[in-house]
Amino acid sequence: MQKQAKAVFEQYLSKKNLKATHQRNLILETFLKTEKHLTHEELYEIVKKKDKSIGQTTVYRTLKLLVESDIAREVDFGDRIVRYEHKCCHIHHDHLICMHCKKTIEIVDSQIEELQESIAAKYGFVLVDHNMSLYGICNDCFK
Amino acid sequence: MQKQAKAVFEQYLSKKNLKATHQRNLILETFLKTEKHLTHEELYEIVKKKDKSIGQTTVYRTLKLLVESDIAREVDFGDRIVRYEHKCCHIHHDHLICMHCKKTIEIVDSQIEELQESIAAKYGFVLVDHNMSLYGICNDCFK
DNA sequence: CTGTTCGATGAAATTAAATTTCAATTTCGG
DNA sequence: CCGAAATTGAAATTTAATTTCATCGAACAG
Numbered sequence: 371m372q373k374q375a376k377a378v379f380e381q382y383l384s385k386k387n388l389k390a391t392h393q394r395n396l397i398l399e400t401f402l403k404t405e406k407h408l409t410h411e412e413l414y415e416i417v418k419k420k421d422k423s424i425g426q427t428t429v430y431r432t433l434k435l436l437v438e439s440d441i442a443r444e445v446d447f448g449d450r451i452v453r454y455e456h457k458c459c460h461i462h463h464d465h466l467i468c469m470h471c472k473k474t475i476e477i478v479d480s481q482i483e484e485l486q487e488s489i490a491a492k493y494g495f496v497l498v499d500h501n502m503s504l505y506g507i508c509n510d511c512f513k
Numbered sequence: 514m515q516k517q518a519k520a521v522f523e524q525y526l527s528k529k530n531l532k533a534t535h536q537r538n539l540i541l542e543t544f545l546k547t548e549k550h551l552t553h554e555e556l557y558e559i560v561k562k563k564d565k566s567i568g569q570t571t572v573y574r575t576l577k578l579l580v581e582s583d584i585a586r587e588v589d590f591g592d593r594i595v596r597y598e599h600k601c602c603h604i605h606h607d608h609l610i611c612m613h614c615k616k617t618i619e620i621v622d623s624q625i626e627e628l629q630e631s632i633a634a635k636y637g638f639v640l641v642d643h644n645m646s647l648y649g650i651c652n653d654c655f656k
Numbered sequence: 657c658t659g660t661t662c663g664a665t666g667a668a669a670t671t672a673a674a675t676t677t678c679a680a681t682t683t684c685g686g
Numbered sequence: 687c688c689g690a691a692a693t694t695g696a697a698a699t700t701t702a703a704t705t706t707c708a709t710c711g712a713a714c715a716g
Contacts, residue, residue: 490647
């Protein structure tokens with residue numbers, strides 16, 4: 371899975387005549403290892419522990435490249451802060467977010483996906499992407 | 514429908530010991546008349562034509578009040594710009610957005626709503642709100 | 657190898673939008 | 687009407703995203 375993402379990234383870089391640098395490799399590896407939704411600053415904090423010389427701008431720009439190469443996806447849980455999640459080699463999922471404790475649960479539901487496709491088709495749209503976020507209160511917080 | 518929204522707003526204001534001012538009334542009326550998704554700046558431009566003395570801060574703040582009183586809803590179509598749409602007296606709808614011409618279509622689909630409820634229930638969540646945006650290319654742009 | 661070119665990098669500056677501040681003004685209950 | 691408390695508008699601030707620019711480094715030709 372990680373190997374696949376690395377291969378995709380390499381291909382993307384060479385297609386665009388971009389260079390495979392030490393920084394980009396380290397940032398991609400670090401990104402692949404995290405399973406949470408991180409902002410570019412949060413990823414920068416982790417990357418910095420492995421290589422103090424890497425700047426936050428590079429992390430920011432590399433994440434943009436990961437999005438362009440379909441390895442990452444930008445998500446926004448309603449607070450207008452951009453977070454990144456894995457896209458490559460994962461099936462699409464939606465999010466269930468607790469408005470109280472901010473816990474997020476990833477949902478995979480093929481019925482939803484099918485419905486979305488059929489709605490788009492009904493209006494003559496070719497569906498490219500979508501996001502669905504459900505906001506509520508989780509069991510723990512409801513007590 | 515507009516009367517209903519105005520009554521809701523009045524009630525909200527008095528409940529919170531806030532005052533019913535000329536500006537708030539005009540902003541609410543103007544908001545109710547627009548059927549598009551506007552930013553606070555865009556709404557300000559329209560309101561200004563009716564009363565030059567109103568400031569954009571007041572429009573911004575009044576929109577926040579409309580959200581609190583459930584008359585309006587904030588939406589974000591992926592560009593991190595907050596737009597406002599009617600919520601009171603409308604059933605919930607989702608959005609289909611053309612990534613090319615930016616056209617947005619409002620979708621009402623009870624099957625989706627039901628599925629969302631049942632997913633939330635499955636994970637022990639009480640659903641409060643949700644947003645679903647489908648991004649694609651419309652018929653016209655596809656040619 | 658090694659020089660050269662062009663993309664990459666990092667710190668700092670800039671942009672863009674949201675939000676807050678504050679002095680002056682307005683509302684509304686008494 | 688009066689006065690306390692909320693509101694207003696302009697301007698300032700905050701916050702996150704994005705760009706700039708002076709080096710630096712990768713990779714390729716020779």
